[in-house]
Amino acid sequence: MKTFTVITAAALCVTIIGIGDMMARPRPERVGLPASNIGIPWDDPCSHDDSLHIYDITHYDIHVDVDLASQLIYGDVSIRCYSTDNSLDEILLELKSLTVDTVEVDGIETVFDYHSDSLFVPLPAPLPEGDSVLVRVIYHGHPQHETWGGFWFQSQRAYTLGDGLYVYPPPYNHTWFPNWRHPADKSTADLWFTVPEDKVAASNGELIEIIENIPQQTVTYHWKQHEPISSYLYCVAVADYLILEDTYYDWIESYIYPSHQSQALVSLSNVHLMMDAYQDLFGSYPFQGKFGYAMTGGGDMEHAGLVAHVSSAVNGLHNFDWLLAHEMSHMWWGDMVTCGTWKDLWLNEGFATYCEALFHEHAYGEESYRNYVWNSLMSVYFNSYELFPIYDPVQLWTETVYEKGGCVMHMLRHVLGDSLFFTGWNEYGDRYRWDTAISEEFQEVMEEISSQDLDWFFDEWIYGPGYPRYNYSWHASPSGGDWEVFLWVDQIQTSGGPFTMPIDFAVISSVDTVIQTVWVDSDPFETSFISGLNEPVSLEFDYHNWVLETHIEIPSAVPEVSTVPLVYSLHPAYPNPFNSSTVIRYSVPNRCRIALSVFNVLGQKVVTLAEGSVSAGEHSVRWDGKDAFGNDVSSGLYLIGMNTPGYQQVNKVILLR
Ligand SMILES: [Zn+2]
Known part of the structure; x- marks a missing residue:
């Protein structure tokens, strides 16, 4: 028998590098991607x-x-x-x-x-x-x-x-x-x-x-x-190889180049924290025998029980902890339960990318988790400018499958709450252990455990492209002894949606912060809610970044003293100029009949946007650049006309195709 050369990290003192020191995230997992793998055929379709x-x-x-x-x-x-x-x-x-x-x-x-x-x-x-x-x-x-x-x-x-x-x-x-x-x-x-x-x-x-x-x-x-x-x-x-045996779990042993011994003692010293996290979240390490990493000259790959780990990431630092964590989590998600088709690759890679954030939460706390989701999942996805669905993606090894897939798990956790989310996820693991699963099967388990229909969520986020881009405005008014917040939200993305999502709003006064969850389930969307005794001074949209979205606050044109406007008003369309659609807001001081129409520069009516009796207050209507027959109208100047018994107003809007 031949014996190993075994070294341990027993006496090592390690400084943990925090999230703020994270370097940009090159993915050795995906080094040197082709510009596009669209249309690459199977090696041998017959086989x-x-x-x-x-x-x-x-x-x-x-x-x-x-x-x-x-x-x-x-x-x-x-x-x-x-x-x-x-x-x-x-x-x-x-x-x-x-x-x-x-x-x-x-x-x-x-x-x-x-x-x-x-x-x-x-x-x-x-x-x-x-x-x-x-x-x-x-x-x-x-x-x-x-x-x-x-x-x-x-x-x-x-x-x-x-x-x-x-x-x-x-x-x-x-x-x-x-x-x-x-x-x-x-x-x-x-x-x-x-x-x-x-x-x-x-x-x-x-x-x-x-x-x-x-x-x-x-x-x-x-x-x-x-x-x-x-x-x-x-x-x-x-x-x-030298064998690096973990001091916390004696069945974790990694295979390192002798030239990288001192670097490995540092770079691999948080591995036990990752194993702590995933065993707490998902149950015992699923495989018999060891778990470990083997240094190679290539990238990282989640081979069962022995992850290939690129040697350049064993550098005496902790800036590739995310990669070690990602690969370890694949032992459950990818290796124990494997995506049933490559169209469902997010069940491997989106899960593992989300597990990077879960490691940070488990090891360093909730704020570290939130920072990680924002910096390393959401921001990375936004910067990719990818706008294709997660399911059956046009390219496999992409930010859509990895980072957006991870964000989907983050959002599903927000929709269901921690208890149902993790119970459902583990039930999925138990049910498909040593087997494969597809997206519908994951959805079925989450629906069964939560007793909720999740078609709307999976349709938006797994089978549909893009993410919501919100414009919003708000104002607050006294209401009895409380303050009431009036909220208006518009979705302006050109790909995907409209999205229904629960959005957390933080209503901030000089003395407290009140969190209100609002289901933004229409587009445009209006609502109001009582925020409490203290006058709101600011409103934070999507508090704690639970939703993969971007938002811009549009200054409110609503009088802030009374909820009912004192005068008739037709507000300027926004956006203007516009490409896909624009929103027109108007207000009336009392219940009355109105007609709101679009005219071309010859004065011919193009389409009627609103007609009939409306209640006192603020209203909004969207124009999608189509005429009364549903046909796209051409670029150019159009006139928005509002007509009531006591008020007439015309505003200009420019359509740019
Ligand atoms: Zn992976």
């Missing part, structure tokens, strides 16, 4: 016709010799396949650009067909549903990688990244062992990696044994993945 996939892989025995000198691998993989259809007469596996030497079915060598990265293994007879065969594939070659994912040789080291960024579908482990790449085909595995005797081979799950092969001057590491996982979550990392 992912799932009608061909009428079997279920339950277990892999993976033997791979990694020859660092020649940059070749020699594989011998046995795959237990169960038939799910009586017509199964051929097993189709995926293996990219390697040489297949021999294929056996239940120990008997068989002919096979290997082309276009697809390995067709005929069965001697159709396999009845529920029966199984053992397919053994012996192969070798120089394994491939794309710009990010695949199998990499670097100097005297090697590692894998299970997803490709430039390929669709993303799973890319067929570069080093034959498998079926759909995330729904989950399996257990035993993995043996033979490497030079001065190297360590780290992989998923539990280390079973280390076998010295003295004549060959090699060593074989045997790892066991006890729980079923998707094939893209398997990995190997080969290097002259």
Whole structure:
């Protein structure tokens, strides 16, 4: 047996760098993205016709010799396949650009067909549903990688990244062992990696044994993945690793380059705080065996039980804690429960991005959480200028899937409250443990636990694009012994919505702050509420940033003394000029009949916006630039005319298309 070189962080004194010191957030997870992956086809569309996939892989025995000198691998993989259809007469596996030497079915060598990265293994007879065969594939070659994912040789080291960024579908482990790449085909595995005797081979799950092969001057590491996982979550990392054992959890051990020992002692010293957070929130670490990070020359990837962690992030600082936390949370969200299709990727990545914020809340408190959501989720998403839906996104590895997906969880928490939100989330984890799930299934669980219909929320935020951009104005008036706040809200986004959301308003007086939650559920929206005994001096929109939105206060034109205006008034349209729509506000001092219409410069009526009897007070109406027949009118100057028995007024508005 070979022993590890183990170091610990026992005597280390670490200074925690707070949120204010967070550097900008480069995502090694997503380094070097293509400008667009729209339209990138499947590597081999034929091989992912799932009608061909009428079997279920339950277990892999993976033997791979990694020859660092020649940059070749020699594989011998046995795959237990169960038939799910009586017509199964051929097993189709995926293996990219390697040489297949021999294929056996239940120990008997068989002919096979290997082309276009697809390995067709005929069965001697159709396999009845529920029966199984053992397919053994012996192969070798120089394994491939794309710009990010695949199998990499670097100097005297090697590692894998299970997803490709430039390929669709993303799973890319067929570069080093034959498998079926759909995330729904989950399996257990035993993995043996033979490497030079001065190297360590780290992989998923539990280390079973280390076998010295003295004549060959090699060593074989045997790892066991006890729980079923998707094939893209398997990995190997080969290097002259040192093992960094966590002092709080002895089953957390990370594989670090000797050159990075001192930096790793600092950079990985908060890992136990992350594990504290996620075990408190989501239950025990789900996998048997160790959890750890393996330093690699590439990016970060959430391989089950052994996260690939880019070496440049092990820098003696804590500015990549968010990345360590993100990847650790994938053990629950991505690895234990996996997105059922790539259209549902936010169930992996949005959840993990939100978990970055939850780590900050658990370790550093509520204010740290709120700062993190604003600085690292909302602001990052706004700066992306992306306006496409989270579900079935036009690009996968984007701020929409990650940061906006994280914001959706933040907002769902606000809608449901902490108790229902976390109970529902954990129920989702229990129900789909070791399985896959899609967005509808997550919604169903949250609806069931909360006894609420959440179609409106998922339609707005998961299946629809964009986010609300609010204009608002307000004023306050005495009402009995209290003060009453009058609020007007308009949504001006050109993509998505109109959104219904509960917005928290902080009504601030010289002596107190009163929080009032208002469901802004129409567009435009008007309401009033009693704020208390003290005169409001300011109003904070979306207090504590619970909603992914932007807002601008429009100075109120409403008289502030009385709730009922003393005079007729037609206020200037806003915005003006306008592109998609503009809002016209008007007021009357008593109940009366009015007509409010749009005219062109020839004096011809274009459309009537309001007509009939209205009550005393302030009103508003939107014009969307259409005529009475619903047709878009052309750019130009238009006149808004208000006519009542005692008042006539015309204002100008300019439409710019
Ligand atoms: Zn991730």
